[in-house]
Amino acid sequence: MANLLTKIFVAASGLVLVAIAVLQVREPINPVRIIPSPPVVMAEASGTVTVGSPDGKSNLTMKTEKGEAQDIYTFFIQEKDGVESEIYKKNVPAGTAISIPFNTFSPDNKYLLLKEASSASVIYFVVSTNGKPFSEDLPVAEITTPFLLKYEKYNITDVTGWGGLNLVVINTDKKAGGTGPSFWFDVSSRSFIQLSTRF
Protein backbone atom coordinates (compact mmCIF):
# COMPACT_ATOMS: atom_id res chain seq x y z
CA MET A 1 0.00 0.00 0.00
CA ALA A 2 2.76 2.40 1.01
CA ASN A 3 4.69 1.57 -2.12
CA LEU A 4 1.68 2.23 -4.33
CA LEU A 5 0.97 5.58 -2.68
CA THR A 6 4.61 6.58 -3.00
CA LYS A 7 4.57 5.75 -6.70
CA ILE A 8 1.33 7.71 -7.23
CA PHE A 9 2.74 10.67 -5.34
CA VAL A 10 6.03 10.67 -7.26
CA ALA A 11 4.25 10.30 -10.61
CA ALA A 12 1.74 13.08 -9.82
CA SER A 13 4.45 15.43 -8.60
CA GLY A 14 6.50 14.72 -11.70
CA LEU A 15 3.53 15.49 -13.93
CA VAL A 16 2.88 18.73 -12.08
CA LEU A 17 6.51 19.83 -12.42
CA VAL A 18 6.56 18.97 -16.13
CA ALA A 19 3.30 20.90 -16.63
CA ILE A 20 4.78 23.93 -14.84
CA ALA A 21 7.89 23.80 -17.04
CA VAL A 22 5.83 23.51 -20.24
CA LEU A 23 3.53 26.38 -19.28
CA GLN A 24 6.42 28.64 -18.37
CA VAL A 25 8.35 28.17 -21.63
CA ARG A 26 5.30 28.23 -23.90
CA GLU A 27 5.28 31.34 -26.11
CA PRO A 28 2.78 32.29 -28.77
CA ILE A 29 3.90 31.86 -32.34
CA ASN A 30 5.58 35.05 -33.43
CA PRO A 31 4.60 36.55 -36.77
CA VAL A 32 6.85 38.69 -38.93
CA ARG A 33 9.48 40.93 -37.35
CA ILE A 34 8.69 44.54 -38.02
CA ILE A 35 10.02 48.06 -37.77
CA PRO A 36 12.27 48.41 -34.74
CA SER A 37 11.46 52.02 -33.93
CA PRO A 38 8.91 54.68 -34.84
CA PRO A 39 9.50 56.19 -38.26
CA VAL A 40 10.94 59.66 -38.73
CA VAL A 41 9.70 61.86 -41.56
CA MET A 42 12.42 63.61 -43.51
CA ALA A 43 12.77 65.16 -46.95
CA GLU A 44 15.23 63.63 -49.41
CA ALA A 45 14.72 66.44 -51.91
CA SER A 46 12.83 69.68 -52.31
CA GLY A 47 9.16 69.15 -51.64
CA THR A 48 6.59 68.93 -48.90
CA VAL A 49 5.63 66.28 -46.42
CA THR A 50 2.60 66.36 -44.13
CA VAL A 51 2.01 64.46 -40.91
CA GLY A 52 -1.10 64.41 -38.76
CA SER A 53 -1.40 64.82 -35.02
CA PRO A 54 -2.29 61.72 -32.96
CA ASP A 55 -5.81 63.06 -32.37
CA GLY A 56 -6.38 63.89 -36.02
CA LYS A 57 -7.08 67.55 -35.29
CA SER A 58 -3.93 69.16 -36.76
CA ASN A 59 -1.63 68.67 -39.70
CA LEU A 60 2.03 69.66 -39.83
CA THR A 61 3.53 70.35 -43.23
CA MET A 62 7.28 70.65 -43.78
CA LYS A 63 8.33 72.37 -46.99
CA THR A 64 11.94 71.85 -48.03
CA GLU A 65 13.82 73.94 -50.59
CA LYS A 66 17.19 72.38 -51.31
CA GLY A 67 19.90 74.83 -52.44
CA GLU A 68 23.58 74.75 -53.39
CA ALA A 69 24.93 76.00 -50.09
CA GLN A 70 21.89 75.86 -47.85
CA ASP A 71 18.46 74.39 -47.49
CA ILE A 72 15.35 76.21 -46.32
CA TYR A 73 12.83 74.43 -44.10
CA THR A 74 9.42 76.00 -43.57
CA PHE A 75 6.77 74.54 -41.26
CA PHE A 76 3.03 75.08 -41.48
CA ILE A 77 0.18 74.08 -39.18
CA GLN A 78 -3.36 73.51 -40.31
CA GLU A 79 -6.09 72.92 -37.79
CA LYS A 80 -8.91 70.64 -38.87
CA ASP A 81 -11.10 72.60 -41.31
CA GLY A 82 -8.89 75.65 -40.76
CA VAL A 83 -6.41 77.62 -42.81
CA GLU A 84 -2.75 76.71 -43.04
CA SER A 85 -0.39 79.10 -41.29
CA GLU A 86 3.39 79.32 -41.29
CA ILE A 87 4.84 78.78 -37.82
CA TYR A 88 8.59 78.37 -38.27
CA LYS A 89 11.30 78.77 -40.87
CA LYS A 90 14.99 77.89 -40.71
CA ASN A 91 17.92 77.98 -43.12
CA VAL A 92 20.50 75.27 -42.56
CA PRO A 93 23.79 74.50 -44.32
CA ALA A 94 23.59 71.87 -47.06
CA GLY A 95 24.21 68.52 -45.46
CA THR A 96 22.15 69.37 -42.39
CA ALA A 97 18.64 67.93 -42.31
CA ILE A 98 15.61 68.76 -40.20
CA SER A 99 13.24 65.86 -39.67
CA ILE A 100 9.93 65.23 -37.95
CA PRO A 101 10.01 62.53 -35.24
CA PHE A 102 7.01 60.20 -35.15
CA ASN A 103 5.93 61.64 -31.79
CA THR A 104 6.38 65.26 -32.88
CA PHE A 105 3.11 66.74 -31.52
CA SER A 106 2.69 67.42 -27.82
CA PRO A 107 -0.51 65.74 -26.53
CA ASP A 108 -2.43 69.04 -26.72
CA ASN A 109 -0.91 69.96 -30.12
CA LYS A 110 0.64 73.14 -28.67
CA TYR A 111 4.24 72.19 -29.37
CA LEU A 112 6.31 70.28 -31.91
CA LEU A 113 9.46 68.29 -31.29
CA LEU A 114 11.91 68.54 -34.22
CA LYS A 115 15.32 67.03 -34.94
CA GLU A 116 18.21 68.69 -36.76
CA ALA A 117 21.06 66.40 -37.77
CA SER A 118 24.39 66.93 -39.47
CA SER A 119 27.51 64.80 -39.64
CA ALA A 120 28.79 66.65 -36.59
CA SER A 121 25.79 66.76 -34.28
CA VAL A 122 22.15 65.98 -33.60
CA ILE A 123 20.05 68.71 -32.04
CA TYR A 124 16.50 68.39 -30.73
CA PHE A 125 14.33 71.44 -30.27
CA VAL A 126 10.72 72.44 -29.63
CA VAL A 127 8.65 75.03 -31.48
CA SER A 128 5.21 76.39 -30.64
CA THR A 129 2.43 75.57 -33.06
CA ASN A 130 1.02 79.07 -32.65
CA GLY A 131 4.13 80.42 -34.38
CA LYS A 132 5.09 82.59 -31.42
CA PRO A 133 8.60 82.55 -29.91
CA PHE A 134 9.06 81.39 -26.29
CA SER A 135 10.47 84.82 -25.51
CA GLU A 136 11.87 87.78 -27.39
CA ASP A 137 15.26 86.14 -27.90
CA LEU A 138 14.10 82.52 -27.84
CA PRO A 139 12.34 81.49 -31.06
CA VAL A 140 12.62 77.79 -30.18
CA ALA A 141 13.38 75.80 -27.04
CA GLU A 142 16.58 73.93 -27.75
CA ILE A 143 17.08 70.75 -25.75
CA THR A 144 20.47 69.32 -26.64
CA THR A 145 22.95 72.12 -25.95
CA PRO A 146 21.57 73.16 -22.54
CA PHE A 147 21.36 69.52 -21.50
CA LEU A 148 24.96 68.74 -22.39
CA LEU A 149 26.12 71.89 -20.60
CA LYS A 150 24.24 70.94 -17.46
CA TYR A 151 24.91 67.19 -17.41
CA GLU A 152 28.50 66.61 -18.46
CA LYS A 153 28.40 62.92 -17.48
CA TYR A 154 25.74 61.95 -20.02
CA ASN A 155 25.17 61.74 -23.77
CA ILE A 156 21.69 61.98 -25.23
CA THR A 157 20.87 58.73 -27.01
CA ASP A 158 17.31 59.54 -28.02
CA VAL A 159 14.55 62.07 -27.52
CA THR A 160 11.49 59.90 -27.93
CA GLY A 161 8.41 62.07 -27.61
CA TRP A 162 6.07 63.52 -25.00
CA GLY A 163 5.49 61.97 -21.58
CA GLY A 164 2.99 64.72 -20.71
CA LEU A 165 1.57 67.98 -22.03
CA ASN A 166 4.88 69.84 -21.92
CA LEU A 167 7.33 67.09 -20.95
CA VAL A 168 9.77 65.79 -23.55
CA VAL A 169 11.34 62.38 -22.85
CA ILE A 170 15.15 62.23 -23.04
CA ASN A 171 17.14 59.00 -22.81
CA THR A 172 20.87 59.04 -22.07
CA ASP A 173 24.00 56.96 -21.85
CA LYS A 174 26.83 57.58 -19.40
CA LYS A 175 29.97 58.95 -21.05
CA ALA A 176 31.93 56.57 -18.84
CA GLY A 177 29.91 53.69 -20.24
CA GLY A 178 26.56 52.13 -19.46
CA THR A 179 22.98 53.23 -19.62
CA GLY A 180 22.16 56.62 -18.16
CA PRO A 181 18.90 57.85 -16.64
CA SER A 182 15.94 59.34 -18.47
CA PHE A 183 15.00 62.99 -18.08
CA TRP A 184 12.01 65.22 -18.71
CA PHE A 185 12.59 68.47 -20.54
CA ASP A 186 9.89 70.78 -19.20
CA VAL A 187 9.10 73.08 -22.10
CA SER A 188 7.23 75.64 -20.01
CA SER A 189 10.21 76.29 -17.71
CA ARG A 190 12.93 75.05 -20.11
CA SER A 191 14.33 72.94 -17.28
CA PHE A 192 15.40 69.31 -16.94
CA ILE A 193 14.07 66.77 -14.45
CA GLN A 194 16.03 63.60 -13.81
CA LEU A 195 13.76 60.54 -13.55
CA SER A 196 14.07 57.44 -11.44
CA THR A 197 12.50 55.31 -14.16
CA ARG A 198 14.02 54.65 -17.57
CA PHE A 199 11.87 55.28 -20.67
Add this chain to the structure above:
Amino acid sequence: MPKAKRAHSAGFGFTAILLFVLVAVSFFAFTSTRTPCANSLSCKESLQLRIENDQVATFGGQTITPPKVDLSEADSPKKVLAETSGGDGEKHIYVDLGTQTLTAYEGETVFMQTPISSGKWGKTPTGDFKIWETLRATKMSGGSGNDYYYLPNVPYVMFFSNDKVAPGRGFALHGAYWHNNFGHTMSHGCVNMRIVDAEKLYYWVHPVAERNVNVATKDDPGTLITIYGESSN
Protein backbone atom coordinates in the same frame (compact mmCIF):
# COMPACT_ATOMS: atom_id res chain seq x y z
CA MET B 1 -1.54 -7.04 8.21
CA PRO B 2 -0.52 -6.15 11.76
CA LYS B 3 -2.29 -3.14 13.28
CA ALA B 4 0.96 -1.16 13.70
CA LYS B 5 1.91 -1.62 10.02
CA ARG B 6 -1.62 -0.65 8.88
CA ALA B 7 -1.42 2.52 10.98
CA HIS B 8 2.00 3.33 9.56
CA SER B 9 0.72 2.85 5.99
CA ALA B 10 -2.30 5.03 6.64
CA GLY B 11 -0.08 7.74 8.13
CA PHE B 12 2.23 7.66 5.14
CA GLY B 13 -0.70 7.75 2.76
CA PHE B 14 -2.18 10.79 4.50
CA THR B 15 1.18 12.59 4.34
CA ALA B 16 1.55 11.74 0.65
CA ILE B 17 -1.95 13.02 -0.15
CA LEU B 18 -1.31 16.18 1.85
CA LEU B 19 1.95 16.77 -0.01
CA PHE B 20 0.23 16.16 -3.32
CA VAL B 21 -2.50 18.65 -2.46
CA LEU B 22 0.14 21.19 -1.47
CA VAL B 23 1.99 20.71 -4.76
CA ALA B 24 -1.26 20.95 -6.73
CA VAL B 25 -2.32 24.11 -4.92
CA SER B 26 1.13 25.63 -5.52
CA PHE B 27 0.85 24.68 -9.17
CA PHE B 28 -2.49 26.39 -9.62
CA ALA B 29 -1.34 29.43 -7.69
CA PHE B 30 1.84 29.64 -9.77
CA THR B 31 0.28 29.13 -13.17
CA SER B 32 -2.91 31.08 -12.71
CA THR B 33 -2.91 34.65 -13.95
CA ARG B 34 -1.11 36.78 -11.47
CA THR B 35 -1.27 39.94 -13.57
CA PRO B 36 -3.07 42.58 -11.53
CA CYS B 37 -6.06 44.51 -12.69
CA ALA B 38 -5.12 46.93 -15.48
CA ASN B 39 -6.68 49.95 -13.77
CA SER B 40 -6.52 49.43 -10.04
CA LEU B 41 -9.14 52.03 -9.04
CA SER B 42 -11.64 51.59 -11.83
CA CYS B 43 -11.20 48.10 -13.19
CA LYS B 44 -14.82 47.13 -12.89
CA GLU B 45 -16.39 50.43 -13.83
CA SER B 46 -13.99 50.92 -16.76
CA LEU B 47 -15.74 47.95 -18.38
CA GLN B 48 -18.82 50.13 -18.88
CA LEU B 49 -19.51 52.98 -21.26
CA ARG B 50 -18.75 56.19 -19.41
CA ILE B 51 -18.71 59.64 -20.99
CA GLU B 52 -17.65 62.58 -18.81
CA ASN B 53 -17.18 65.59 -21.04
CA ASP B 54 -17.03 67.99 -18.09
CA GLN B 55 -14.20 66.21 -16.23
CA VAL B 56 -10.48 66.91 -16.29
CA ALA B 57 -7.84 64.19 -16.40
CA THR B 58 -4.76 63.69 -14.25
CA PHE B 59 -1.64 61.92 -15.45
CA GLY B 60 1.92 62.26 -14.21
CA GLY B 61 0.86 65.04 -11.87
CA GLN B 62 -0.47 67.12 -14.76
CA THR B 63 -4.03 68.23 -15.42
CA ILE B 64 -5.24 67.49 -18.93
CA THR B 65 -8.42 68.30 -20.80
CA PRO B 66 -9.79 65.06 -22.28
CA PRO B 67 -11.26 65.03 -25.78
CA LYS B 68 -15.00 65.55 -25.87
CA VAL B 69 -16.91 62.44 -26.91
CA ASP B 70 -20.02 62.76 -29.07
CA LEU B 71 -22.03 59.57 -28.78
CA SER B 72 -24.07 60.37 -31.87
CA GLU B 73 -20.91 59.71 -33.93
CA ALA B 74 -21.51 55.99 -33.87
CA ASP B 75 -24.82 56.48 -35.66
CA SER B 76 -23.17 58.48 -38.41
CA PRO B 77 -23.45 56.78 -41.81
CA LYS B 78 -19.77 57.64 -42.52
CA LYS B 79 -18.73 54.89 -40.12
CA VAL B 80 -18.54 51.77 -42.21
CA LEU B 81 -18.90 49.00 -39.69
CA ALA B 82 -16.25 46.28 -39.57
CA GLU B 83 -14.57 47.75 -42.63
CA THR B 84 -12.07 45.58 -44.41
CA SER B 85 -8.57 46.15 -45.72
CA GLY B 86 -9.43 44.49 -48.97
CA GLY B 87 -7.75 41.37 -47.72
CA ASP B 88 -9.34 37.99 -47.64
CA GLY B 89 -9.17 35.94 -44.50
CA GLU B 90 -9.34 36.09 -40.76
CA LYS B 91 -8.63 39.33 -38.93
CA HIS B 92 -5.72 38.98 -36.53
CA ILE B 93 -3.92 41.63 -34.49
CA TYR B 94 -0.32 41.11 -33.37
CA VAL B 95 1.29 43.23 -30.65
CA ASP B 96 5.07 42.93 -30.46
CA LEU B 97 6.16 44.18 -27.03
CA GLY B 98 9.82 44.06 -28.10
CA THR B 99 9.38 46.59 -30.90
CA GLN B 100 6.28 48.22 -29.34
CA THR B 101 4.42 47.79 -32.59
CA LEU B 102 0.90 46.67 -33.48
CA THR B 103 0.20 45.02 -36.83
CA ALA B 104 -3.34 44.14 -37.92
CA TYR B 105 -3.79 41.57 -40.67
CA GLU B 106 -6.75 40.50 -42.70
CA GLY B 107 -5.51 37.22 -44.07
CA GLU B 108 -2.09 38.09 -45.52
CA THR B 109 -2.96 41.76 -46.03
CA VAL B 110 -1.70 44.34 -43.55
CA PHE B 111 -4.53 46.66 -42.53
CA MET B 112 -2.48 48.70 -40.06
CA GLN B 113 1.02 48.85 -38.61
CA THR B 114 1.70 51.43 -35.94
CA PRO B 115 3.80 52.09 -32.82
CA ILE B 116 2.02 51.50 -29.52
CA SER B 117 2.82 51.88 -25.82
CA SER B 118 2.44 48.82 -23.61
CA GLY B 119 2.88 48.35 -19.89
CA LYS B 120 5.54 50.27 -18.03
CA TRP B 121 4.00 50.58 -14.56
CA GLY B 122 2.08 47.33 -14.97
CA LYS B 123 2.77 44.29 -17.11
CA THR B 124 0.95 43.71 -20.38
CA PRO B 125 -0.07 40.05 -20.52
CA THR B 126 1.18 37.89 -23.39
CA GLY B 127 -0.63 35.13 -25.24
CA ASP B 128 -3.60 34.74 -27.54
CA PHE B 129 -6.68 36.78 -26.65
CA LYS B 130 -10.08 37.58 -28.09
CA ILE B 131 -11.78 40.95 -28.01
CA TRP B 132 -14.83 40.46 -25.81
CA GLU B 133 -16.19 44.02 -25.64
CA THR B 134 -15.63 47.37 -27.28
CA LEU B 135 -16.66 50.73 -25.83
CA ARG B 136 -16.70 54.13 -27.49
CA ALA B 137 -15.14 55.55 -24.32
CA THR B 138 -14.76 54.94 -20.62
CA LYS B 139 -12.91 56.16 -17.53
CA MET B 140 -9.70 54.55 -16.33
CA SER B 141 -8.02 55.34 -13.04
CA GLY B 142 -5.48 53.85 -10.68
CA GLY B 143 -2.01 54.16 -9.23
CA SER B 144 -1.11 56.24 -6.21
CA GLY B 145 1.19 59.10 -5.29
CA ASN B 146 3.19 60.35 -8.28
CA ASP B 147 1.81 57.42 -10.27
CA TYR B 148 -1.86 58.37 -9.72
CA TYR B 149 -3.90 58.72 -12.89
CA TYR B 150 -7.51 59.62 -13.56
CA LEU B 151 -8.47 59.48 -17.21
CA PRO B 152 -12.07 60.14 -18.26
CA ASN B 153 -13.16 59.67 -21.88
CA VAL B 154 -10.49 57.12 -22.80
CA PRO B 155 -11.55 56.62 -26.42
CA TYR B 156 -12.05 53.55 -28.61
CA VAL B 157 -11.58 50.84 -26.00
CA MET B 158 -11.23 47.22 -27.16
CA PHE B 159 -11.16 44.88 -24.15
CA PHE B 160 -9.48 41.52 -24.59
CA SER B 161 -9.30 38.38 -22.48
CA ASN B 162 -8.53 34.67 -22.52
CA ASP B 163 -8.82 31.73 -20.13
CA LYS B 164 -5.93 33.07 -18.02
CA VAL B 165 -6.67 36.79 -18.15
CA ALA B 166 -10.28 37.27 -17.19
CA PRO B 167 -12.43 40.04 -18.73
CA GLY B 168 -12.74 41.67 -15.32
CA ARG B 169 -9.06 42.53 -15.28
CA GLY B 170 -9.77 45.26 -17.82
CA PHE B 171 -6.93 44.86 -20.28
CA ALA B 172 -7.60 46.67 -23.55
CA LEU B 173 -6.31 48.32 -26.68
CA HIS B 174 -7.40 51.97 -26.55
CA GLY B 175 -6.61 55.50 -27.63
CA ALA B 176 -4.43 57.66 -25.37
CA TYR B 177 -4.66 61.47 -25.26
CA TRP B 178 -2.38 62.11 -22.26
CA HIS B 179 0.99 61.30 -23.86
CA ASN B 180 2.61 61.07 -27.26
CA ASN B 181 5.49 58.69 -26.69
CA PHE B 182 4.38 55.77 -28.81
CA GLY B 183 6.94 53.12 -29.58
CA HIS B 184 7.93 53.17 -25.90
CA THR B 185 6.29 51.66 -22.81
CA MET B 186 3.96 54.15 -21.13
CA SER B 187 0.94 52.28 -19.77
CA HIS B 188 -0.24 50.42 -16.68
CA GLY B 189 -0.78 47.23 -18.68
CA CYS B 190 -3.11 48.20 -21.50
CA VAL B 191 -1.97 48.81 -25.06
CA ASN B 192 -2.05 52.57 -25.74
CA MET B 193 -2.55 53.75 -29.31
CA ARG B 194 -2.71 57.11 -31.06
CA ILE B 195 -6.38 58.15 -31.14
CA VAL B 196 -6.47 58.13 -34.95
CA ASP B 197 -5.12 54.57 -35.00
CA ALA B 198 -7.41 53.37 -32.21
CA GLU B 199 -10.44 54.80 -34.04
CA LYS B 200 -9.48 53.09 -37.28
CA LEU B 201 -8.95 49.77 -35.50
CA TYR B 202 -12.15 50.12 -33.45
CA TYR B 203 -14.26 50.23 -36.61
CA TRP B 204 -12.32 47.32 -38.16
CA VAL B 205 -12.38 44.73 -35.37
CA HIS B 206 -15.12 42.41 -34.22
CA PRO B 207 -17.47 42.65 -32.42
CA VAL B 208 -18.81 45.09 -34.98
CA ALA B 209 -19.11 48.64 -33.59
CA GLU B 210 -22.83 49.02 -34.23
CA ARG B 211 -23.41 50.85 -30.97
CA ASN B 212 -21.31 52.55 -28.32
CA VAL B 213 -21.12 49.26 -26.40
CA ASN B 214 -20.51 46.08 -28.38
CA VAL B 215 -20.13 42.61 -26.91
CA ALA B 216 -18.79 39.59 -28.78
CA THR B 217 -21.32 36.85 -29.45
CA LYS B 218 -21.34 33.44 -31.07
CA ASP B 219 -22.47 35.11 -34.29
CA ASP B 220 -19.97 37.97 -34.02
CA PRO B 221 -16.94 36.60 -32.16
CA GLY B 222 -14.16 38.95 -31.12
CA THR B 223 -11.05 39.50 -33.22
CA LEU B 224 -7.99 37.45 -32.24
CA ILE B 225 -5.09 39.36 -30.64
CA THR B 226 -1.65 37.82 -30.13
CA ILE B 227 0.64 39.65 -27.74
CA TYR B 228 4.22 38.44 -27.62
CA GLY B 229 7.80 39.43 -26.88
CA GLU B 230 9.22 41.42 -24.01
CA SER B 231 9.70 45.15 -23.69
CA SER B 232 13.18 46.43 -22.97
CA ASN B 233 12.07 48.48 -19.94
